Amino acid sequence: MPELPEVETIKNELSPSVIGRKIMKVDIVRDDVISKPSADEFREKVTGKTITGITRRGKYLFFHLDKSDDILTMHLKLAGSLQLDPETDKFTRAVLHLDDETDVHLKDPRKFGRMWLEKDESAVADRLGPEPFDKDFTVKTLAEILKKRSSPVKVVILDQSLIAGIGNMYADEALFEAKIHPARPAKRLSPAEVERLYDAIKNVLRKGIEKKGASVRDYFRPSGEKGEAHTDFLVAHGAGNSCPGCAGKIERIVVGGRGTYICPRCQPEP
DNA sequence: CCCGGAACCTGAAGGC
DNA sequence: TGCCTTCAGGTTCCGG
Numbered sequence: 001m002p003e004l005p006e007v008e009t010i011k012n013e014l015s016p017s018v019i020g021r022k023i024m025k026v027d028i029v030r031d032d033v034i035s036k037p038s039a040d041e042f043r044e045k046v047t048g049k050t051i052t053g054i055t056r057r058g059k060y061l062f063f064h065l066d067k068s069d070d071i072l073t074m075h076l077k078l079a080g081s082l083q084l085d086p087e088t089d090k091f092t093r094a095v096l097h098l099d100d101e102t103d104v105h106l107k108d109p110r111k112f113g114r115m116w117l118e119k120d121e122s123a124v125a126d127r128l129g130p131e132p133f134d135k136d137f138t139v140k141t142l143a144e145i146l147k148k149r150s151s152p153v154k155v156v157i158l159d160q161s162l163i164a165g166i167g168n169m170y171a172d173e174a175l176f177e178a179k180i181h182p183a184r185p186a187k188r189l190s191p192a193e194v195e196r197l198y199d200a201i202k203n204v205l206r207k208g209i210e211k212k213g214a215s216v217r218d219y220f221r222p223s224g225e226k227g228e229a230h231t232d233f234l235v236a237h238g239a240g241n242s243c244p245g246c247a248g249k250i251e252r253i254v255v256g257g258r259g260t261y262i263c264p265r266c267q268p269e270p
Numbered sequence: 271c272c273c274g275g276a277a278c279c280t281g282a283a284g285g286c
Numbered sequence: 287t288g289c290c291t292t293c294a295g296g297t298t299c300c301g302g
Contacts, residue, residue: 001295059296078279078295110279112296151273160297168295217282217294237294252293257275259293276300285291 002059002076004132004165005208005229006219010082011056013212014104014222017084018063021098022050033093033106035116045070045117046096057125058164062118070117073124074106079218080113082106086224109218128164132205137163139198146186146194153189154182155256157201166201169214169236172261174200176235181267182255207232235261 002010026046031039049065056062061082063072076082080093083105088095094115096104106113118124129145130137145163149156154175157166166174175182177200180193189197213219213227216237221227230236234244238261239252248265 003296075296077297079281108279109281110295112279149272155273158296256273258295273302274300275302277298278296281294283291283293286289 001078001167001169001214001216001219002080003167003170003208003214004056004059004205005170005211006213006227007056007059007061007076007165008209009213009221009227010076011054011061014082014084015054017102017222018051018098018104019053020050021100021102023047023065023096024099025097027095027097029093029095030111033108033111033114035114037117042115042117046072051098055121057121057131058128058160059167060124060128062121062124069119071119071121072115073118074115075113076108077110077112077114079110080106080108081218081220082222083220083224084222104222107220128160129162131164132166132201139195142198142201143191143194146189149186151186152183152255153180153186153197154258154260156186157197158256158258163201165205168258168260169216169230169233170201170204170208172236173204173233176261176263176267177204179266181269182260182262183253183269235263237261 023046026043028039034042049068051063052066053064061074085103086105091107091109092105093108094106154171157171178196208229211229214229215226216230235250238250241250243263246265248263250261251264253260
């Protein structure tokens with residue numbers, strides 16, 4: 001499931017193979033993988049363009065094109081991956097054929113992933129909260145975000161318009177590390193808890209990037225390999241496991257409609 | 271404004 | 287063996 005560490009890994013590992021390469025041909029297996037403009041217009045505007053760089057904001061990827069007004073933008077949603085020269089299979093939704101014979105496949109078992117054209121990165125980025133690793137994301141920033149909200153703290157940190165990049169797995173890991181129950185109203189966290197959460201968010205995301213992302217299910221790196229970050233997960237998807245911090249058992253609950261993993265002893269209810 | 275829930279999809283895994 | 291249910295999960299939209 002691509003969250004910030006997975007999308008960052010894809011950007012880092014795809015860049016050396018695609019930067020400076022020209023897109024010779026675009027195969028679109030299903031038209032609805034292109035959100036805008038039409039599949040035909042997309043093909044026309046992208047074909048023949050050279051990729052000058054890839055950037056990431058939150059969980060979005062931007063492929064910058066030479067001599068173009070358009071930025072090829074992607075969101076992999078729940079299960080999408082970008083793979084270099086894989087076998088074509090029933091999950092291949094689109095292929096970018098590059099001028100050195102490299103093929104970049106968008107694979108996506110669940111068909112949620114999309115690519116489209118934007119004139120400007122800010123059309124997407126302006127709707128997102130700060131990047132967790134930007135200088136302007138401080139403990140104070142997080143405290144300001146949390147203190148206005150009575151929603152469960154987990155719902156708040158998953159809100160991309162407030163903080164960009166955190167998804168379900170890393171939210172659970174961060175809240176466990178900070179020893180905060182995910183259903184706690186955000187505004188009721190103490191200053192010490194806010195600080196623990198701040199450190200935990202950066203820590204779990206940093207470790208996720210170091211381990212090249214978490215392959216709990218559908219995530220693959222551009223090489224087709226899995227990431228290793230999930231092997232360090234302490235609670236996410238670990239119902240029934242023993243808590244690493246106490247004798248308790250990890251439980252699955254639902255918070256904000258999302259499957260949520262906690263240690264009920266280390267993360268006591270409000 | 272806030273919140274909950276549905277919709278979008280389908281494969282894997284577990285229960286019976 | 288096979289059918290049925292549950293779970294996974296990011297974003298957007300709709301209704302209360």
